[in-house]
Amino acid sequence: MDSGRQSHGVRILGARVPGFDEVLTPEALEFVAELQRSFGAVLDALLERRAERQAEIDAGAPLTLLPDTAAIRADASWHVAEPPPDLLDRRVEITGPAEPKMMINALNSGARVFMADFEDALSPTWANVIGGQAACAEAVRGALAFDSPEGKAYRLDDRGATLLVRPRGWHLPEAHVRIDGQPVSASLFDFGLYFFHNAAERRNRGTGIYLYLPKLQSHREARLWNDVFVQAQAMLGIPRGSIRATVLIETIHAAFEMEEILYELREHSAGLNAGRWDYLFSCIKTFRGERAQVLPDRAQVTMTVPFMRAYTERLVMTCHRRGAHAIGGMAAFIPSRRDRAVNEIAMRKVREDKERESADGFDGTWVAHPDLVPLATEVFDRVLGDAPNQLEARVAEATLGAEVPGDPAALVDLAVPDGAVTEAGARMNVSVALQYLDSWLRGNGAAAINNLMEDAATAEISRSQLWQWRTSGVALDDGRPLDAPRYRAIREAELAALADTAAPGSRTAEAAELLDRLVLDDEFMEFLTLPAYDRLG
Numbered sequence: 001m002d003s004g005r006q007s008h009g010v011r012i013l014g015a016r017v018p019g020f021d022e023v024l025t026p027e028a029l030e031f032v033a034e035l036q037r038s039f040g041a042v043l044d045a046l047l048e049r050r051a052e053r054q055a056e057i058d059a060g061a062p063l064t065l066l067p068d069t070a071a072i073r074a075d076a077s078w079h080v081a082e083p084p085p086d087l088l089d090r091r092v093e094i095t096g097p098a099e100p101k102m103m104i105n106a107l108n109s110g111a112r113v114f115m116a117d118f119e120d121a122l123s124p125t126w127a128n129v130i131g132g133q134a135a136c137a138e139a140v141r142g143a144l145a146f147d148s149p150e151g152k153a154y155r156l157d158d159r160g161a162t163l164l165v166r167p168r169g170w171h172l173p174e175a176h177v178r179i180d181g182q183p184v185s186a187s188l189f190d191f192g193l194y195f196f197h198n199a200a201e202r203r204n205r206g207t208g209i210y211l212y213l214p215k216l217q218s219h220r221e222a223r224l225w226n227d228v229f230v231q232a233q234a235m236l237g238i239p240r241g242s243i244r245a246t247v248l249i250e251t252i253h254a255a256f257e258m259e260e261i262l263y264e265l266r267e268h269s270a271g272l273n274a275g276r277w278d279y280l281f282s283c284i285k286t287f288r289g290e291r292a293q294v295l296p297d298r299a300q301v302t303m304t305v306p307f308m309r310a311y312t313e314r315l316v317m318t319c320h321r322r323g324a325h326a327i328g329g330m331a332a333f334i335p336s337r338r339d340r341a342v343n344e345i346a347m348r349k350v351r352e353d354k355e356r357e358s359a360d361g362f363d364g365t366w367v368a369h370p371d372l373v374p375l376a377t378e379v380f381d382r383v384l385g386d387a388p389n390q391l392e393a394r395v396a397e398a399t400l401g402a403e404v405p406g407d408p409a410a411l412v413d414l415a416v417p418d419g420a421v422t423e424a425g426a427r428m429n430v431s432v433a434l435q436y437l438d439s440w441l442r443g444n445g446a447a448a449i450n451n452l453m454e455d456a457a458t459a460e461i462s463r464s465q466l467w468q469w470r471t472s473g474v475a476l477d478d479g480r481p482l483d484a485p486r487y488r489a490i491r492e493a494e495l496a497a498l499a500d501t502a503a504p505g506s507r508t509a510e511a512a513e514l515l516d517r518l519v520l521d522d523e524f525m526e527f528l529t530l531p532a533y534d535r536l537g
Contacts, residue, residue: 009033014126014176019134023193029177031235032192036179039228043170043185046221050171053217053253058289063252065408069219069260073403079323080262080269081241086162086207087113087270089388090325090364091380092373094161096453097122097446098132100146100154103139107160109370110377114161118190119168119214120278120455123445124529125536126176133193139163140198140205162210164246167191169215170224171527188228199238210270211245215278217253219260229268244270246327250278250457252286255311255411258318259404271325271363274315276303277457283414284464288524294474296419298429298461303329303356305417310410316361317404320391328357328365332452335371342451347375354379363389368446368453421469422477423490429462430487430515431494436462437511437528441535442503460528463518470519484520491515510535 010029014020057063065073072078093113096102099122106114116136122128138144139156140163146154167190168174173183174190191211199209216222229243247254247261249272254261262269280301287293295301303312312328319326331353333346350367354376357365367376384390432449436459439447447454468474469482476482495512502508514532518525525531 009180011178012176013178014130017127017130019130022137023130023133023197028193028196031196031232032177032184032189033179034235035188035192035228035232036184038231039188039224040179040182040185042224042227043187046218046224047171049220050217054286057286057291060291063256063286063412065256065403066260069257072263073259078263078266080266080271081244082323083270083325084208084244087210087244087325090271090327091384091389092376093164093327093364093366094370094373095121095166095330095366095368097128098135098165099128100131100135100138100144101148102446103135104144104146104154104156105370107139107144107163108157109161110373111161111367111370112364113164115164115166115212117166117445117455119166120457121446123440123443123536124168124172124174124186124533125443128443128445129174129176129190133190133197136163136165136194137197140201162207164210164212165190165194166212166214167194169527170221171215172529172533175533191228192232195232195243196236199233199236199242203238203242208242208244211243212273213245213247215250216247216261217251219257219264222247222261222264226265226268241267243268246270246273246325248273248275248278249311249315250275251282252279252411253282255279255314256408258315259322262318262322262324266322269324271327272315272319273327273366274312274329274362275457276308276329277461279308279311281457281460281464284461284468285524285526287412287414288468288471292468292472293414294421294468294472295414295465296416296421297425298465299425300419301416303353307410307412307414310406312357312360312362314404314406314408314411316393317406319363320361320393321404323391325363325389325391326361328354328362330366330368331372331376332368332454333372334369334448334451334453336451346451350375351379358383361390361393363391420477421474421482426466426469426476426482426487427490427494429466430490431498433459433462433466433515434491434494434498434508434511437514437532438498438503438506438508440532441507441510441514442505443536456529463515463528464524466519467524471522487519488516 010033090113092111094106094111095115096106098116168186170187172186174186175183177184233240316326331350336342358380435449436447473481
């Protein structure tokens with residue numbers, strides 16, 4: 001449905017959903033349009049460079065530290081800006097979609113930070129995107145409220161978590177808004193609306209606009225974000241440096257440019273974050289074809305395998321030698337109120353994971369459920385004590401003016417000792433991908449699957465492994481390959497298994513069609529959200 005609103009080259013194709021008039025004011029749209037006109041061409045060139053870089057790697061070019069930025073890595077004089085007071089202590093961060101009920105529970109959870117997500121945990125329906133912006137504006141003003149159909153009232157506590165927002169990645173469009181005839185960048189749309197409506201209010205409340213930046217592949221992409229921040233602050237008269245951004249190092253490309261990414265954002269930087277599923281997805285996507293290193297079942301590719309250890313150790317060291325926070329990965333477990341045995345096993349694994357992160361020097365970590373906040377807090381309290389972070393930890397091992405210790409080649413040696421590809425792993429990937437895609441297509445990007453809170457990253461690693469196993473001809477544990485007929489047989493069996501528990505309005509048939517395309521096409525689809533987005537309202 002077309003709302004019919006159009007002015008100064010801006011046309012809204014989306015319907016008048018709740019929050020429309022408050023969020024899409026003429027002034028806000030003009031602000032977004034100015035950002036798009038200023039930076040759209042640069043963004044297009046950077047996305048073209050991604051494709052060119054992939055072609056170079058396909059042709060045999062290595063991933064290495066960049067020779068032309070060696071001076072940045074060798075320069076001992078620079079650090080990122082000092083963290084503002086409400087970002088000093090980030091020991092436990094909780095994440096979730098920009099949706100009122102989940103936001104209230106997360107902000108009240110006792111975590112130091114809450115990240116409201118417009119990216120992997122939010123299915124970007126038009127209603128979700130606009131409703132999320134309205135909810136963030138209300139949260140900034142302490143007015144966010146939600147009343148459930150059952151009559152339960154959800155309200156914000158007086159002292160909640162510090163709010164961060166994650167806009168969508170550079171590769172995504174917002175198809176419901178066209179500027180000068182072209183879809184607006186979803187990144188600029190999400191950031192621009194949030195900044196326009198909330199920057200002055202946040203500053204009046206003694207805080208700032210704090211962000212997470214996803215899916216970056218290079219320091220040039222970080223530079224673009226910095227340029228956007230500089231212009232946005234100037235346009236609204238907000239002091240330069242009021243924005244602080246934490247970059248998710250969730251691509252193998254970015255792992256070789258961590259220091260340069262911090263440098264480009266240094267006046268606006270709040271640190272780096274280490275993920276898992278998106279990072280592994282990027283490894284598979286980047287090293288494909290003849291250069292593929294086949295990964296085993298994803299459950300076996302833990303954060304302790306050698307190449308993941310190299311990645312996290314490099315991230316912590318890089319952050320701390322430049323005065324930036326290093327934030328660890330997600331604990332996605334959803335505690336069960338009915339199954340004590342499942343809880344005990346899962347909570348032990350969560351504790352072990354957070355103990356590893358805190359011991360490795362991370363300053364904080366992610367959880368997906370409020371019930372995990374006390375456990376993660378206890379673990380980091382034991383290491384941090386009264387200190388807000390570990391920014392001084394291990395700095396002596398990484399002398400400024402020298403390269404970060406450790407062999408960068410370890411990042412691309414994807415060997416997993418004793419790893420195996422199994423039919424059970426293939427079935428799990430098919431089942432989880434089908435369930436998640438069904439949920440996403442129905443407008444829910446944070447899906448509870450097998451006692452885990454899953455987002456798009458889980459579907460990405462699931463489908464990319466299936467594609468890799470099919471195209472590489474790897475034999476499963478029974479000796480047979482996962483060829484197209486076998487994949488289809490597994491998919492049919494998993495569809496049948498899901499039929500009995502299908503939710504009202506299930507879109508599993510569409511999910512299966514989409515998964516078939518992602519797994520069976522010979523060309524690797526860069527992001528599953530690109531073809532899936534065409535099916536959303």
